[in-house]
Amino acid sequence: MASQDIFSIQKNLADSLAEAIQSYGVSDVPVTIERPKDKSHGDFACPIAMHLAKKLKKQPLMIAQEIVQNLKVDQKMVEQVAVAPPGFINIKLRHQAFHQTLEQVLKTDGDYGKNDQGKEIRLLLEFVSANPTGPLNIVSARAAALGDSIAKLLTASGAQVTKEYYVNDAGVQARLFGESLIAACDRLKGGTAQAPEGGYQGAYMDDLAKDFVKISPAPDPGQWGMDQVIEWQKKSLERYEVRFDNWYSEKKNLHDKGLVTATVEKLKKANLTYEKDGAVWIKVSEFGAPKDEVLVKSDGYPAYFAADIAYHIEKYERGFNQIVDIWGPDHHGHIIRMKAALQAAGYQVERFSVIIAQQVNLLEAGEKVKMSKREGKFVTMDELLDQVGKDAARFFFVMRSANSHLDFDIEVAKKQTEENPVFYIQYAHARIFSLLRKCAEKELTPAKTASDFGLLQEPEPLLLLKELMEYPQWVLESGKALEPHRLVVYLQTLAADFHVFYSKHRILDAPPDVARARLALALGVKTVLRNGLGLLGVSVPDQM
């Protein structure tokens, strides 16, 4: 019998159920397969009878019984189909199905979990996109961890994902940055020049100035400074193991190509704009925004919003069918404007979504660390990495949902103890590695085929097998939902259930056949822990 993954098992069940309810002649009720929370209810559950009850004006329990009578399922995979009040259809798989899963895990190894369920997705994921005017801070660190994990998850499900960093290197920004740099140079020579209003201050500007004065002839300060800062940012991200496919320059890709003015003209022609007080406004309020916005300022220069609209239209024009941005909490008010503008311009807004990576409160010894951008006093991503390391940082940032206001406790992240959730999972992996080494010394090798796994019959190993089976689905679902924290929850559960298994069942001194089967299970868990943490950008040490 060909081995089946969780997707095909569920699809077969759904198809069978759909066939069984065909005689009712109800077509608009989708068949859903759920995983019941309570294990005693079986491996899958279907609430279809409850949904049908109202339409058919019959008791859900009776409908469920009728469905089960008409249901034809694969007897080799399914052990039992039962009806439970108020009308659930519960399905229990044969142990054999799980034993096949383990064979699959061991065979595919590093590829286990990869699937093609998301192959129709062509996603442009824009994140971090911090202004090239200073080092990356911890909000950027959160966005970077989140975005990179989402990209990895969806890629594992067969999607094409492009990771993009939008560089705001045009206009006012560049000018202010250049003037700030000149001021810093003056201070370096003993002068008293201050950064202009809205400019940039802080120790890093002085560092830049020191390098800038050495260059002769002097380049354009704004452009040179921003290039330097971008290099810093790339270096920080490299430490973090986050790499972008595109660094999309606002200046080069939009302004220099005339796309911003072209977009404005296009919107004008579509009668979506009007003039007031010498400025050009876009009528986004007609498309759901609270008020209209300025596209071209009265000084003739396009507003930031105009460039942003041009940029997002470009995302559509490049052929992506899903467009996702990760923004900071201070930009949430921008979402509705952007959506309104895109809708006005005739693009499918449903394909565009924004994740708000909420603020991060850094805690040190239980106290909030105060940060002020104006005074150049904020915790940088590099400082965070120096303190807690890449693994803990990335894990902490993806372990909670993006829209929770995150408390990041540096003390806990630094601790190499049970208080730190990163180590719990890593420890399970290291434990298994150590076990495998011990077994190798005894020339005990893991079993390889499903028929050898028949000895895994106790509740603990069966639970682990089931979780291994579900892994690809967690990969898919947390990717599609753009919520890596779901996978974290899964991995914590898997690690916990392994520890339970490990403390209950001996491996080395079990009879050889049993030992080899249990060893194979441990190896399977290790594989999934490694693959799963890998999708979060967290490494798995063999020893700790």
Add this chain to the structure above:
RNA sequence: GCGCCUGUAGCUCAGUUGGAUAGAGCGACAGAUUCCGAAUCUGUAGGUCAGAGGUUCGAGCCCUCUCAGGCGCACCA
């Protein structure tokens, strides 16, 4: 004033998009090691899911209102 996010155990948070008896970690308390890693495991205590209505077979999840905290609401980017 308007809008967005948040409110679940002492603390930090999950809750599989509306399913069955609301979960985990930390902290507290009580236990487990002549034995594969105790960075582990077992058990106990801890809840009016902010509050009030509503929708339906069924609500922590959806709708309305109220309260509390955070953040936005520029011809800034």
